[in-house]
Amino acid sequence: MARAQSADLFPTDLPLPARLLIGRGDDIREIATTVMAGANLVVAGPRRTGKTSVCEAALARAKKGGFYVAALDLFRIANAAQLAEALVAATIANRPRLHRILHRAREAGRLVADAAGTTVVLKAQDELGDELEIAFKPGLAERDPERYLDYALGLPQRIAARDGKHLVLFIDEFQEVANPRKPYGDPDALTKRMRAIFQRSPDVSFLFAGSYEHILRDLFGQARQAFGHFGAMVELRPIAETAWRSGLLDRFAVDSCTVGDEALDRLVALGGGHPRATMLVAQKTHLQAILVGSHHIDATLVEQGLRSALLGDRATLEQTVEQIRLAHRHALLIARRIALRESPYRDLKSVDAFRALKGLQQTGLIVQDGPRRWRILDPLLARFLRELEPFG
Ligand SMILES: Nc1ncnc2c1ncn2[C@@H]1O[C@H](COP(=O)(O)OP(=O)(O)OP(=O)(O)O)[C@@H](O)[C@H]1O
Ligand SMILES: [Mg+2]
Structure with a gap:
C-alpha cells in the first residue's frame, strides 16, 4: 500500500485546519466564545506557534454559529488600496450571491455578471455604498486609497447592521499597520482612523493576531496609544x-x-x-x-x-543567526550562552547585556521564564546555536 506523505501527516509551513491541530481545543473555544460575545481580542505570540491556525479555527466556529466572518492577513497585503479591496471583498463574501459573483470576477479578472448578477451588485451598492465596486474592479481603489480604505473599514459594521448579524473580523499580522516602512500610510494617522471607525462598530468583534509581541503591546497596551485597551491581549497556552x-x-x-x-x-x-x-x-x-x-x-x-x-532548516536557521547578530553586537554571544544554559551576562557590562537581551527579546526568539531565566523558544534554533562553531 502506498504510504502517507510525511508533509501531509506533519505539515510545517502553513496554518493547519482545526482537525490537524494537536491540543489547542481550550484556546479555540475561549477565543471563539469571547469574540462571539462581542469582545475584542489580540492574540500575540512568537512565530510558528499556531496563532493563525487557532484564530482561523475560532473563526470557523463563529461562522458555524451563524456569525458573519471576515479574515485578512496583512503579510499578504501590500498597500492601502489593496487593504481596502481585500476588506470589502472579505466582508461582502458573507452574502452568498455576492460571494458567487465575486468569485467569478476574481477568476476572470473583471466583473462578469449576467443581468441578474448585475442587479444584485447594483442593489448592494445602493444599500452599502457605491464604493463597494472596488471589490469587483481591480485597480479602482488605487485612485483614492484613503477614501476607499475609510469606506472599507466601516463596511463590516454596515453590512452586519443591515443583515441583523454580528460579524467577527480577524486581522492577522496586525503589527504591520505600525511597520516603519508605512505600507498603508502613516501609522499614527492610520491607527487613529481605524480605532475611530472600529469603535463605532458595535456589531463587529475584532480578533487581531501578530508575531511581533512588543509592537502589539505598544499598540494595545497603553491607554495613550491608538488601540489602547481596545482589545484584551491573550497568549496561547502551552500544549x-x-x-x-x-x-x-x-x-x-x-x-x-x-x-x-x-x-x-x-x-x-x-x-x-x-x-x-x-x-x-x-x-x-x-x-x-x-x-x-x-x-x-x-x-x-x-x-x-x-x-x-x-x-x-539550515538556510532559515542561518538567516535567523544573522538576524540575531543584527539585533545587537553582543546578541549572538548571549543567545549562544542561553542556548548552552550558561549565565548570559558573564563578563559583560550590565547595560550591554540588558540592551542585547532587549534586542533579542524583540526578535521574538527568546522568552523569559523567570527572573534572569531565559530560553530560546525554538529548540531547533537552540540546538543550531549550541552547535555553531564560533571559530569557523
Ligand atoms: N496545535 C498544533 N499542532 C500541531 N502543529 C502545530 C500546531 N500549531 C502550530 N503547528 C505547527 O506550526 C506551523 C505554523 O502554524 P501557524 O501558521 O498557525 O502558526 P503562526 O503562529 O500563525 O505562525 P506565523 O508566525 O508564521 O504566522 C504549522 O504548519 C504546524 O507545523
Ligand atoms: Mg500566522
Whole structure:
C-alpha cells in the first residue's frame, strides 16, 4: 500500500485546519466564545506557534454559529488600496450571491455578471455604498486609497447592521499597520482612523493576531496609544505533553506506524513544546521510516529525523543567526550562552547585556521564564546555536 506523505501527516509551513491541530481545543473555544460575545481580542505570540491556525479555527466556529466572518492577513497585503479591496471583498463574501459573483470576477479578472448578477451588485451598492465596486474592479481603489480604505473599514459594521448579524473580523499580522516602512500610510494617522471607525462598530468583534509581541503591546497596551485597551491581549497556552504524545501517536497511526516509548519521549523532548519544531522533527522522522521501509518508529529514526530537520532548516536557521547578530553586537554571544544554559551576562557590562537581551527579546526568539531565566523558544534554533562553531 502506498504510504502517507510525511508533509501531509506533519505539515510545517502553513496554518493547519482545526482537525490537524494537536491540543489547542481550550484556546479555540475561549477565543471563539469571547469574540462571539462581542469582545475584542489580540492574540500575540512568537512565530510558528499556531496563532493563525487557532484564530482561523475560532473563526470557523463563529461562522458555524451563524456569525458573519471576515479574515485578512496583512503579510499578504501590500498597500492601502489593496487593504481596502481585500476588506470589502472579505466582508461582502458573507452574502452568498455576492460571494458567487465575486468569485467569478476574481477568476476572470473583471466583473462578469449576467443581468441578474448585475442587479444584485447594483442593489448592494445602493444599500452599502457605491464604493463597494472596488471589490469587483481591480485597480479602482488605487485612485483614492484613503477614501476607499475609510469606506472599507466601516463596511463590516454596515453590512452586519443591515443583515441583523454580528460579524467577527480577524486581522492577522496586525503589527504591520505600525511597520516603519508605512505600507498603508502613516501609522499614527492610520491607527487613529481605524480605532475611530472600529469603535463605532458595535456589531463587529475584532480578533487581531501578530508575531511581533512588543509592537502589539505598544499598540494595545497603553491607554495613550491608538488601540489602547481596545482589545484584551491573550497568549496561547502551552500544549500539554500528554496532548503531544497522543496527537503524535494518532498522526503516525494514519500511516499504520507504531512508535516506541523511548522514541516518543525523545520526539516530545526534542520538540520542546514548540509546535512547528515538533512537527518538523516528526515529519523528518516519518520520512526516515519510509526510506528504510519501516512502520515502527524507534529512537534511532528520531535521531536521524532530528539531523534531517536541522539540515532542511539550515538556510532559515542561518538567516535567523544573522538576524540575531543584527539585533545587537553582543546578541549572538548571549543567545549562544542561553542556548548552552550558561549565565548570559558573564563578563559583560550590565547595560550591554540588558540592551542585547532587549534586542533579542524583540526578535521574538527568546522568552523569559523567570527572573534572569531565559530560553530560546525554538529548540531547533537552540540546538543550531549550541552547535555553531564560533571559530569557523
Ligand atoms: N496545535 C498544533 N499542532 C500541531 N502543529 C502545530 C500546531 N500549531 C502550530 N503547528 C505547527 O506550526 C506551523 C505554523 O502554524 P501557524 O501558521 O498557525 O502558526 P503562526 O503562529 O500563525 O505562525 P506565523 O508566525 O508564521 O504566522 C504549522 O504548519 C504546524 O507545523
Ligand atoms: Mg500566522
